[in-house]
Amino acid sequence: xxxxxxxxxxxxxxxxxxxxxxxxxxxxxxxxxxxxxxxxxxxxxxxxxxxxxxxxxxxxxxxxxxxxxxxxxxxxxxxxxxxxxxxxxxxxxxxxxxxxxxxxxxxxxxxxxxxxxxxxxxxxxxxxxxxxxxxxxxxxxxxxxxxxxxxxxxxxxxxxxxxxxxxxxxxxxxxxxxxxxxxxxxxxxxxxxxxxxxxxxxxxxxxxxxxxxxxxxxxxxxxxxxxxxxxxxx
Amino acid sequence: xxxxxxxxxxxxxxxxxxxxxxxxxxxxxxxxxxxxxxxxxxxxxxxxxxxxxxxxxxxxxxxxxxxxxxxxxxxxxxxxxxxxxxxxxxxxxxxxxxxxxxxxxxxxxxxxxxxxxxxxxxxxxxxxxxxxxxxxxxxxxxxxxxxxxxxxxxxxxxxxxxxxxxxxxxxxxxxxxxxxxxxxxxxxxxxxxxxxxxxxxxxxxxxxxxxxxxxxxxxxxxxxxxxxxxxxxx
DNA sequence: ATAAAAACGGGTGATTTCACCTGTTTTACT
DNA sequence: AGTAAAACAGGTGAAATCACCCGTTTTTAT
Numbered sequence: 458x459x460x461x462x463x464x465x466x467x468x469x470x471x472x473x474x475x476x477x478x479x480x481x482x483x484x485x486x487x488x489x490x491x492x493x494x495x496x497x498x499x500x501x502x503x504x505x506x507x508x509x510x511x512x513x514x515x516x517x518x519x520x521x522x523x524x525x526x527x528x529x530x531x532x533x534x535x536x537x538x539x540x541x542x543x544x545x546x547x548x549x550x551x552x553x554x555x556x557x558x559x560x561x562x563x564x565x566x567x568x569x570x571x572x573x574x575x576x577x578x579x580x581x582x583x584x585x586x587x588x589x590x591x592x593x594x595x596x597x598x599x600x601x602x603x604x605x606x607x608x609x610x611x612x613x614x615x616x617x618x619x620x621x622x623x624x625x626x627x628x629x630x631x632x633x634x635x636x637x638x639x640x641x642x643x644x645x646x647x648x649x650x651x652x653x654x655x656x657x658x659x660x661x662x663x664x665x666x667x668x669x670x671x672x673x674x675x676x677x678x679x680x681x682x683x684x685x686x687x688x689x690x691x
Numbered sequence: 692x693x694x695x696x697x698x699x700x701x702x703x704x705x706x707x708x709x710x711x712x713x714x715x716x717x718x719x720x721x722x723x724x725x726x727x728x729x730x731x732x733x734x735x736x737x738x739x740x741x742x743x744x745x746x747x748x749x750x751x752x753x754x755x756x757x758x759x760x761x762x763x764x765x766x767x768x769x770x771x772x773x774x775x776x777x778x779x780x781x782x783x784x785x786x787x788x789x790x791x792x793x794x795x796x797x798x799x800x801x802x803x804x805x806x807x808x809x810x811x812x813x814x815x816x817x818x819x820x821x822x823x824x825x826x827x828x829x830x831x832x833x834x835x836x837x838x839x840x841x842x843x844x845x846x847x848x849x850x851x852x853x854x855x856x857x858x859x860x861x862x863x864x865x866x867x868x869x870x871x872x873x874x875x876x877x878x879x880x881x882x883x884x885x886x887x888x889x890x891x892x893x894x895x896x897x898x899x900x901x902x903x904x905x906x907x908x909x910x911x912x913x914x915x916x917x918x919x920x921x922x923x924x925x
Numbered sequence: 926a927t928a929a930a931a932a933c934g935g936g937t938g939a940t941t942t943c944a945c946c947t948g949t950t951t952t953a954c955t
Numbered sequence: 956a957g958t959a960a961a962a963c964a965g966g967t968g969a970a971a972t973c974a975c976c977c978g979t980t981t982t983t984a985t
Contacts, residue, residue: 468800469778469800470799470800470801470802470803471706471709471710471713471776471799471800471801471803472703472706472709472799474709474713474802474803475705475706475709475710475711475712475713476705476709477709478709478712478713478716479705479708479709479712482712493800542705544703565703565704565705565706566702566703566704566705566727567704567705568704568708569704569705569708569712572705616931616932617931618931618932618933626897627897627901628897629893629894629895629897629898629901631895631970631971631972632971632972633970633971641932641933641934642933642934642935643934643971644933644934644935644936645932645933645934647934647971647972647973648932648934649932650972650973651973651974651975654973654974659863660863661863661865661896661941661972661973662895662896662900662942662972663860663861663862663863663896663897663899663900664863665897666897666900666901667863667900670904850960850961850962851961852961852962852963853961865940865941865942866941866942867940867941875962875963875964876963876964876965877964878963878964878965878966879962879963879964881941881943882962882963882964883962883963884942884943885942885943885944885945888943888944895942895943896942
């Protein structure tokens with residue numbers, strides 16, 4: 458049996474090493490290199506003496522994420538076979554993936570066997586989607602609505618001050634409170650907020666929060682756990 | 692060398708299996724069982740013929756999360772040694788962890804060696820925090836501000852309708868738009884929103900979005916990727 | 926040094942959110 | 956059948972957001 462050469466990227470070291478450990482136990486699989494983000498993955502790919510048969514990328518990574526990395530890799534090596542792993546899996550997102558040229562799309566709570574099977578299929582046939590995914594794809598295509606062309610905008614288009622304001626918005630501060638905190642006028646905060654809405658394409662505060670979260674501009678846990686914790690003594 | 696009996700829970704099958712694969716390679720470690728959420732972890736723990744020396748829990752899990760699970764476990768077995776793993780690690784959260792009785796708190800992008808070392812330390816000394824964490828803890832305690840008693844509120848205190856409203860809020864709809872969508876009065880939506888704010892303890896829309904995200908009431912990726920994707924053809 | 930970008934901020938007004946009040950109807954439970 | 960909870964919805968008013976207008980000062984880069 459032919460060996461399959463792999464390369465993978467994920468920003469969670471434990472996950473990456475765990476995956477590596479699982480895949481190393483398969484004799485037909487050979488891991489060439491791993492990376493903790495898209496940038497270093499790309500760099501390693503460029504200088505690698507052997508080209509991986511299949512690449513496994515995490516969808517969400519700090520810095521360059523799975524989508525952007527896929528685009529960059531496909532630009533340099535259109536024949537590259539890329540599998541995307543995602544924590545919060547949704548079928549509705551398959552269309553984008555296909556257009557992007559992703560060769561497989563798997564949720565992170567797949568069983569190891571599924572992953573290995575998918576790797577083999579991608580290597581052999583150049584593509585792997587399970588039956589449910591196929592159905593979903595078929596439905597999406599036959600319904601006539603063409604999937605939009607995925608394209609990442611630079612996530613650092615925001616100025617330092619705007620990011621600061623955005624963070625405070627996510628901390629549930631109102632404009633007057635932010636103005637007070639930063640010793641500036643409410644008008645200025647309002648101006649920044651307007652610019653944020655315009656730049657991010659968000660419709661309102663809810664959109665801004667989602668944007669901030671996606672671009673990992675705020676401290677998840679710290680903020681979120683305020684909801685899980687009721688302070689009995691205050 | 693004595694073997695250390697382990698049990699672990701994580702809702703991402705690949706991560707869980709990866710971790711298992713890593714730890715299985717250590718001869719001194721013996722994995723008794725694994726679970727995909729807090730509930731089944733607890734049930735397995737109750738009926739297990741051997742009691743694990745160290746338990747490893749994911750902080751964020753669907754259903755019962757790491758914190759709630761810790762509380763339940765500690766209630767039944769106060770001597771249980773629990774390690775919490777977290778994706779988005781923050782030092783500021785250490786205080787809560789200590790109060791909760793967590794015996795170690797590690798980011799998910801730790802190296803496998805670190806994790807193994809931590810497991811051993813927890814088993815031997817009943818506790819493991821690295822130097823940075825110790826400093827942080829010391830600082831927090833010496834600064835006089837006592838960490839609040841962490842206590843999970845039931846996350847399903849919201850009614851069906853409230854959840855529905857909350858989801859639409861997260862989709863950036865305004866109250867009038869939601870009212871229109873659901874064929875109800877704006878007043879009613881407003882009422883639900885008020886109840887949401889009261890029940891969740893959120894201050895405003897930003898807070899509601901964070902709450903929804905923490906309790907995994909909305910489809911992450913699907914919604915977030917609207918920001919990453921610019922539809923060139925529309 | 927000069928131009929560009931960012932930060933600053935004032936005015937106005939429509940819309941939305943939020944915080945109170947009040948009540949009725951529907952649904953669920955036992 | 957009776958109670959409780961949920962969903963429904965009206966009024967009022969203050970506060971905040973959002974969308975436009977306008978300009979000045981400060982910072983940054985070439």
